[in-house]
Amino acid sequence: MNYFSSNFKLGILGGGQLGKMLLYSTRKFDIYTAVLEASDEAPCKIACNEFHLGDLMNFDAVYNFGKQVDVLTIEIENVNVDALEALEKEGVNVYPSSKTLRIIQNKGKQKLFYTDNNIPTAPFSRFAYTSEIEESINNGGLQLPFVWKSAQFGYDGQGVKIVKSLDDLKGLPNVECIAENLVPFKNELAVIVARNPSGETKTYPVVEMEFHPEANQVEYVICPARIDAALARKAEDIALKTSKAFNHVGLLAVEMFQTQNDDILVNEVAPRPHNSGHQTIEASYTSQFEQHIRAILDLPLGRTGSKVGGVMVNLVGAEGHSGQVVYQNIENIMTMDGVTPHIYGKKQTRPFRKMGHVTIVNEDVNEARRVAEEVKKSIKVISE
Amino acid sequence: MNYFSSNFKLGILGGGQLGKMLLYSTRKFDIYTAVLEASDEAPCKIACNEFHLGDLMNFDAVYNFGKQVDVLTIEIENVNVDALEALEKEGVNVYPSSKTLRIIQNKGKQKLFYTDNNIPTAPFSRFAYTSEIEESINNGGLQLPFVWKSAQFGYDGQGVKIVKSLDDLKGLPNVECIAENLVPFKNELAVIVARNPSGETKTYPVVEMEFHPEANQVEYVICPARIDAALARKAEDIALKTSKAFNHVGLLAVEMFQTQNDDILVNEVAPRPHNSGHQTIEASYTSQFEQHIRAILDLPLGRTGSKVGGVMVNLVGAEGHSGQVVYQNIENIMTMDGVTPHIYGKKQTRPFRKMGHVTIVNEDVNEARRVAEEVKKSIKVISE
Known part of the structure; x- marks a missing residue:
């Protein structure tokens, strides 16, 4: 199929920030894209070719939308899977598949899947x-x-x-x-695996995640993880095994624990671009968003290595602030070398809401991590 | 002014590929952007917040559009400058200024400007x-x-x-x-200078341009130029002097000849993102498009150094082909490491029309240049 000409239509379920960043790549490749999303104020509202309002959990909304596209993907897991299954039967290419989503949507089923497939998990x-x-x-x-x-x-x-x-x-x-x-762990790690329908598979370097203790949200993502090569290899192998077990197409972000004795346990997976890969926009040869598009369209996968070290800081709403958002000190952080703010375009902030992220890149990942702390101290997502 | 909240509006005159790539950065920063453009099929049609149809050479069209925005910029020089001058008098921030555009729009005036300001030119x-x-x-x-x-x-x-x-x-x-x-020259070089209203100024590394002999269009842009440090410094100094002479705000791309005895002569300038800076999207710490947005909004300028070597190949319509465009062998070039196609989204091709570009990045710029030749040999922009 010729994706780069007319008569091809890609559908995305969900119009949030991940969809917005996917659209950077569909725009770059000039791929005609339709978005289905429940909110008229979603970040994807512009930059897609067609914006459809509809409830992602509603069978008819998803089915009728999916009937109009050639390839259907998601930017959020909570979608009507029965509709996806019906679409698959009628020949729509759905990536990730309804089967994969059914397993992932239920944490009990997901955990059983790991034990059934000899994938280490707590x-x-x-x-x-x-x-x-x-x-x-x-x-x-x-x-x-x-x-x-x-x-x-x-x-x-x-x-x-x-x-x-x-x-x-x-x-x-x-x-x-x-x-x-409750696994006492040294580190949380993640590996993003990309796989296309032809079976070509690539992994991104292992990243290290530091979580905010209260909000249970990722605070820093560090690429590459500061771990030794043997452990990185082990994490990559387990991520590849997981992707293969799902027979997955697109991106699969595999979140893992590094235990006290350096075992790797799979925590959970996301079958789409993921927060642990945002730094790839600035740090990698191929951004995770472009890679997802390449994978689901069965195009050759791009190089997954890093040009430079990258650290990602989530911009979440400050506690005690709800209302019209203001990015306090954003101009300060823009004076720092290698700092790129990404503002998702949500109008209202509330405590811990994901409003954006900041990427910090540097030849030396430790320097990037140092600047990331400056960024974190400086910028605040508050209300007017 | 708080660009990152509502109530601010950026206007862009022109809706072609440069505007399209500017919109990647306004989307990333969530800056509300309106575009004025004569063609309803222009690449900028989507991804802006407002799309206005109108003739860029028409006083009323430009003036009425400009009255609605806080900062006005261009992606093409051929706009009604009288309207820009009227808008400046009424307090709209216009970058580049009407004065700069009047000089640049006329090659005779532009050449006189160089001699008046002791800027070397043929x-x-x-x-x-x-x-x-x-x-x-x-x-x-x-x-x-x-x-x-x-x-x-x-x-x-x-x-x-x-x-x-x-x-x-x-x-x-x-x-x-x-x-x-007619200057016999060894090389054509270019330097992009960024300057914001506060006077902060940065230059991108000198790039080397190889032109297509018949079409007089850039065929390869190589960053960094393979010239010695002293000559690079000389080119940067002349570019900075040129930017200062114009008292320019935004990007100024300065195209230069390197003569047989290593003199630098300014050929011409473009007061906007430029073909000689497309590789900055993948190769530089800050893309030229983000830098232009930073500059005209008086934000701090981003780091201009390169993460990796970059080569840009223009995708122009092949001779003998006019009609609905097809990108022959685009999947082939996507198998090559570090290769990113940019498809502008023009529906019709014709000989030498700029339809897109391809960036090739690599740690080693010579390897990038080698792959660029493979890309050039492989992909063809033809009609159906």
Whole structure:
């Protein structure tokens, strides 16, 4: 198929910041792109060729949109998978597949998938309802502490809680969930794997993630991770194995724990461009967004190495601020070498809402990390 | 002014490929942008916040558009300068200024400006009409050969001809023009200078340009130029002097000749992002498009150094092809390391029309240059 001429249409489910950054690449390649999104104020509103308003969880909305495109992808996992399955049966190329999304959408199924495929992951128990957990603790089937995770619709720190005592269970929603062993880890790592339908596969370098202790959101992503080559190789191999097990097409971001004795455990995956790959726009030979487009269109994959070291800082809404957003001191950080702010274009801020990110690049990743701290201290996402 | 919130509006005159690439940066910074353009099929049609149809040479169209914005810039020089002057008087920030554009729009005035400001340039004569040239040759006022250039509206090989005999004058339009000494040169070089209203100034590394012999269009841009440091310094100094003489704000691309005895002569300038800076998107710490936005909004300028070596190849329509465009072998070039095609999104090709460009980056600029030749041999812009 000739993607670079007319008569081809790419569809994206979701119109948030990931979609917005995907559109940089569709614009660069002049690929005709339609977006389906529920909010009329979404970051993708402009820069796509067609903007369709609709609920991503609604069968008809997704199905009717998907019928109009040749290749359909996502920028968010929470979409109507039954519609994707119906579209696949009718010949639409859907990447990631409905099968992959069904597994990923449910954390219980996702964890089982890892154990079924001999992919190392932290031990866990599944529960149909949170209310069943107390009994399991009482009869010795489950030990404290553990990590409680809602099986569905967990996103950015929602639906995850460390449970140290029975009291911590109070207030949790009574939903399908898992209880996962609390793994003491040295590092959180991630590897993005790209794979196209022809089977060409490439990995990006291992990145290191530092999380905000309260918000459970990534604070810094550091590329490359400051780990030794053997461990990096191990992480890459596990990421590749995971991608292969899913028979995945597009990007698969594999988040992992590096344990105290340097084992690698898969935490979770995202079948799309991911926060752990934003620095690729400035630091890599091929940005993750361009790579996702290349992969799902079965184009040759681009070089995944780094031109320079890269660090990414998330710009999240400051606590105590809700309302019309202001990026305080953004001009200050722009005086620093190798600093690029990305503003997603959301009009309203609220505590911990992802409003943008800043990439810091430098020949020396440690210097980039130092500047990143300056950036972090300087810029604040507040309300007017 | 807070550019990153609402209530600020940037205006761009022109909706071609340069505007399209400027919009990558306004999208990244979430800067509200309006575009005025005569063609409803222009590359900028999407990705701006507002698209206005109108003739850029029409006073009312430009004036009425400019009245609605806070900062006004251009992506093409051929705009109504009287309207810009009126807007400046009414407090709109216009970059480049009407004064700069008046000088640049007329090659005779531009050449005089260089001599008035002691900026080295090839000797020349001005003529009110091409028909006056023959007499000047006959009475010994002008020697053959020389380069005939139309004073106005020269663009990409239009309006330029090497005149070796009186016969070559036949068929030239009878317009205001200059006759410039034919300088035997080793290299064509270019330096892009960025300057903001606060006076902060930065230069990009000197690039080397190889021209297509027939079309008089740039075929390869090589960054950095393979010249010695002293000569590079000389070219940068002359570019800075030129920018200062114009008291320019935004980007100024200064095209220069390196003569046989390593003198530098200014050929012409462009007060905007330029073909000689396209490789900055992939190769530099700050792309020329982001830098232009930073400069005209009086933001701090970004780092201008290179992350890696970069070579740019223009994708122009092949001879003998007019009609619906096809990018033959584009998938081949995407298998090559560090290769990024940029497709401008023009639907119709014709011989020598600029349809896109390809950037090739590599740690080693000579390797990038080698791959660029492979790219050049492989991809063809043809019609269906």
